[in-house]
Amino acid sequence: MVETVVSYLLQTIGHLGYVGIVALMFLESTFFPFPSEVIIPPAAYLSAKGSMNIYIVILSGISGSLLGALFNYYISRILGIRFLMKYGKFIGISKRALAKSSRFFKRHGAISTFVGRLLPGIRQYISMPAGVAKMNLFAFCIFTAFGAGIWVGILAFIGYAAGNNPQIVKLMIHRSYVYISVFILIITAAYITLRRRYDKRI
Numbered sequence: 001m002v003e004t005v006v007s008y009l010l011q012t013i014g015h016l017g018y019v020g021i022v023a024l025m026f027l028e029s030t031f032f033p034f035p036s037e038v039i040i041p042p043a044a045y046l047s048a049k050g051s052m053n054i055y056i057v058i059l060s061g062i063s064g065s066l067l068g069a070l071f072n073y074y075i076s077r078i079l080g081i082r083f084l085m086k087y088g089k090f091i092g093i094s095k096r097a098l099a100k101s102s103r104f105f106k107r108h109g110a111i112s113t114f115v116g117r118l119l120p121g122i123r124q125y126i127s128m129p130a131g132v133a134k135m136n137l138f139a140f141c142i143f144t145a146f147g148a149g150i151w152v153g154i155l156a157f158i159g160y161a162a163g164n165n166p167q168i169v170k171l172m173i174h175r176s177y178v179y180i181s182v183f184i185l186i187i188t189a190a191y192i193t194l195r196r197r198y199d200k201r202i
Contacts, residue, residue, distance in 0.1 A: 022061075022064040036152070036155060037170075040152055040155035042164075069140075072127035072131065073128075073140060076130070076131030105133065113144055115184050118150060118180050
């Protein structure tokens with residue numbers, strides 16, 4: 001099943017090129033269940049074969065992620081959390097996922113927009129509480145692009161190094177979450193420490 005999906009995506013990305021990557025990553029960043037783990041690695045594999053440029057693949061992945069995040073941001077900003085909680089199920093937004101991302105945003109503030117892009121099950125929804133809170137748009141784009149850039153970069157490296165081998169790609173992605181978790185803890189601790197020092201000076 002996995003090999004069939006990867007094969008299909010290779011053909012799709014090969015046909016649509018970078019526009020296909022942007023479109024698929026846009027879907028992945030909204031509320032459609034389309035994981036980036038099956039988008040960027042195949043594209044990076046095509047880069048390793050010389051069919052695509054790895055840097056444009058990464059840029060396309062970041063662009064698609066940011067566009068999808070902006071879509072969720074504006075939908076949430078316009079409709080509000082109560083509307084999404086009540087009617088979100090009709091467009092694939094579960095109350096559980098929305099509540100989880102909202103708690104994460106309230107707990108960690110703006111940094112959660114960056115950190116959330118690195119967490120499975122959170123990255124698709126973290127833009128929604130940011131929209132509801134009417135987070136500064138420029139800051140939202142910067143944090144989102146930075147977080148998406150790290151994640152897309154990791155996937156691109158894995159796809160480039162592992163090639164067209166779904167089992168190895170899956171294993172490397174699984175292992176990467178260990179390093180990502182450590183990185184998130186360090187970044188969050190550093191942010192909280194700097195924030196407290198800043199608040200004391202005011």
